[in-house]
Structure formats: structure tokens, C-alpha cells
Amino acid sequence: MSGDTNLKVPTKTRRSASGDTTDRLRRAILDGQYPVGSLLPPERTLSETFGVSRLTLRSAIAHLETEGLLRPQQGAGTRVLDYRTSAGVDLLGDLLGLSLSRGSLPAELLGDLLELRRMLAVEVLGLAAERGAPEEHRALREHLLHQTSLVGDAEAYVEADLKMARMLVCASHNVALELLSNSLARVLVAAPSLAPAFLVNADGTLAAYARLLALVESGDGMRVRKEARCLLEELDEDTLERVRALAPATPAKTTQHLGGTA
Amino acid sequence: MSGDTNLKVPTKTRRSASGDTTDRLRRAILDGQYPVGSLLPPERTLSETFGVSRLTLRSAIAHLETEGLLRPQQGAGTRVLDYRTSAGVDLLGDLLGLSLSRGSLPAELLGDLLELRRMLAVEVLGLAAERGAPEEHRALREHLLHQTSLVGDAEAYVEADLKMARMLVCASHNVALELLSNSLARVLVAAPSLAPAFLVNADGTLAAYARLLALVESGDGMRVRKEARCLLEELDEDTLERVRALAPATPAKTTQHLGGTA
DNA sequence: CACCACTCATTGGTAGTACCAATAGCGCGC
């Protein structure tokens, strides 16, 4: 290989070459560097372009194939697909992260994601009300108290929030929802820069949780859905506002300070 | 294991060794052969166990990692995760396929999947009513006519049905929903044995589509949602019935009385 | 004896190479 940058800087953020290559290739594709419908350059060429071994490059291609961005075909080549018609939910996190890393604010995309999460949450709450066992309801209430006691600690709070979501989904007794919930959770952790926006809503969120939980315990699924739809819509609107308030061109260091807006 | 006679037989179903290994490993994991929380045997050992090169084995591991079944860690080993808390939606297709290949009928899992699809469809229809442009509504109606003319041709019909779903999701103007729809479509194509069940409902489905489309054109999102919820619930119930009727695939001794679980 | 630092075998990660298999395009022969 070209001996240009063989001296890899031992940055602490030593990400795996494979994952790194995956991100670079994905970005190149989404940026339109390799147009949709066209053939990717051969692996042997691309591996040189990216300065990695063909093996690593293949690993990246395989990853993007499962994401739905590429479709390799032996003997023919690797075709670039249209992510809007081929990619799965997993790509959402990458799209968000990509927009953020470019400085642009994916308010629209984030809005869509929140909308999706909201409509799922509404149904999960409804199902949890209709199917959740009393002990599950009790556990939820207990956990809500626990979460309330963590409003100070950011990390612990978001962790508790994720667990709350998991418990709710679990109470809905639907495996498909459970797996989908996992996928969405992954999307959120893939774009950690957005976490603060969810955090400042803690008070409102907890209040909404308390109200919804009471409804869930009542067992009236339809009523839960109706109220949840309104409550969560408000919450998400709030969240979006706060996200928009984040300066558009704040790549790295200037984040994490949202306390003043609360 | 490798004593199988089909060593290099160029069978038409010549699946890639990589994908094949992935399926075998996933099955072994889901079967509990490698308990959740434990460490997978080292790659060099597993590659011998499966009779493939370490490279192929690694490819399989990487795939299952993105699915959320494994978490390799350099120097430590590869840990087996609990798919219910770690796997994403993509695993749904594999779970369905796995159950089918074992002869058992995943009626419960399929019910969950249909429920998920239903709740998404309800919202998609509502959004399409509220946000869809008139030309999109018109295109939908046109496509419905086209699809109606294909009730005879199975393959063309399901393709048209998928396109209908895609058009609807597109009219909802939500990218996140679009990607999720792609994921679910993948799940369904991963379990093609279920296609017939969806097919026999063609008449009822088309009738429901026509009614819902009219409502979508009216623009009354909430009313669409309400009606869609009922209509689709009926349709899915019907579909599940028919799937349960497909049971006699394996004349098992133990009665497959799956109908009494309601 | 308890504790700490160091060593080193284990294990996943990457690189290089060679070869197999499928595809597509070109050219030869009919």
C-alpha cells in the first residue's frame, strides 16, 4: 500500500478500521459521490482509495448491504441502492449523525423520528393498559419513582428512561414491538448529541409519565391512547423546539449546555 | 456435521457459505446451544466446528452482531446477548423463518407482527389523509385499480400490494416511517411461506383498501384512523385464521391446537 | 499475608495473497 499515513495517530478514539471505513463509505454514498443506481468501483480499487485492506473494505460493504444501501453481485459489481426505498430503520441513526456531523440540523428528520416513536408509544401504552399484568403496572410505577429521583444525573436519567420504555414495551406483550423498540433505542444512542434535548424535558416528561401511568393502570386502553396522543405530541413539539434552539453550526465542543433554556 | 454428502454439489440452492454459516450460527444461538450471557467459543474453534474458514465465520459473527445477537470484544471473546433486549426488527424475519423451518407455527409471533404492521398502517393512513397531496391520492386510487386487475396473478399481486404500501407510506411524508416500512417488507420476504395467507384475503383486502382510500381522500385523518383500526383488525384476524389453517404441513403427533390460545 | 505491577497466553481485528465462482462483454466461427 502507499506508505503515506501508515503511522496512524494513536487517538484515544481508536475506532475499529472496519467501522471507520463503513462510516466513510456510507457518507460517500449518501453524499452522492457514488450515484444511486450506479456501480461502485471494484473492491480492489476502493480498498486502495480508502487506504484499507480489501478485507476491511469488504466488511464495510457487507455492513452497508445489510443496511440496505448496497447490493453486491458476484461477477457483476456492487450496485448503489436508493436508501429511501431499500434501507431499514437502522439507517435512521446514521442519517441523523451524518446531518449533525455536517453541521446541518436534521430537524425534519428528527421530527419524523419523534412522530414514529410517538405513534408507537401511543399503541404501546394502550396495549400495556389492556394486557399488562397488575404486577407489571406496579413495577412501572415503582420505576417511575426511581427515575424521578435521578433528574440530576444526566446519564443515569436517560438510562432509566430507556428502561422505562423497555418495561412499557414489555408490558404490551408484543415481541415485534419489543424488537422495534430496540432498533429505535439504537438509533437514539447513535446520535448522542441529541440527548441533551431530551434531557431538559425531564420535568414535563415525568409529569406526563405519571398521568399516563395512572391511565394505564385503569386499563382503559382507548382512553390511554387518546390522551397519550395529545400529551406526547406536546412533549415532542417541545423537544423539537429545544433542538432547533441548538446553534446550527456547533460541531463538537459547544454542546451540552442547555440548562439556561429551562 | 460435515459428513453431509453435499460437499461441493452445485445445487441450485447454492447459498453463499457466509450466509449459510450465519443462519446456522443464529439457529444454534436461538436454540440455546450457546446460552445467553455466555461467551461464544473462540473464532478459531468455531470455524472448525462449522467447517468453514475463520474469515467466513467472522463474517457470520459480524452479521449477527449487527442483528444484535452477539457482541464481540477484542481480547475478551464474543458474548451471546438476549435477543429480546438487544436485537432489532430485522431479526423478526429470521425468527419467523426459524419457527417455520422447525415445523412449529409461529402464530403468536406472526400475530405480534401483524399487530405492529396494523398500528403503523393506521397512522400511515391518517397521515396520508392529512398530508398527502391530491396527486398522491389520485395515484393511489389509480394503483388500486391496477392492483385489482391482478387478483389472478399471485406474484404480480403481492408486488403491487407492496407498491401500494410504499405509495401510502410515501404519501405520509415521513422518512422514518418509510425506512421502517422497508424493514417490515424485508421481514415478510424473509418468510415467503406465509405469502399464500396474505393472498387469499385479496378480495377483502381490496375492498378495505377502496373504503380506506375514499376516507383518505376526504382528508379526515382521525376518521381514517378510527375506521382503519377496525377494518384492519378484522383483516388481520382473518389472515391469522388462514395461517393457522396451514398447519398440516407437518403431521405432528401432538395436536397442533393453536386455535384455542385466544 | 495482602496488595500492586508486570508478564504473557488467549482472543478478536487487520493485512496480504492466492484462488474459486459468477457475470458480462467481446470476438470467433457458423
Place this chain on the structure above:
DNA sequence: GCGCGCTATTGGTACTACCAATGAGTGGTG
């Protein structure tokens, strides 16, 4: 002109060697 087959191209698999991170075992030190 048409069809058949050859071949260059490209993805798929295998083997090997080495790097990097982990963690347990080992020896030294208080």
C-alpha cells in the same frame, strides 16, 4: 447476422501471518 464460447472483470472464500486488547496468572514489595 446470429449464436456459441472464450475471457477479462468482479465479488466470494480460503489460508497465513501479524497486531492489539483483554484478563488471569505470577512474581515482587510493603
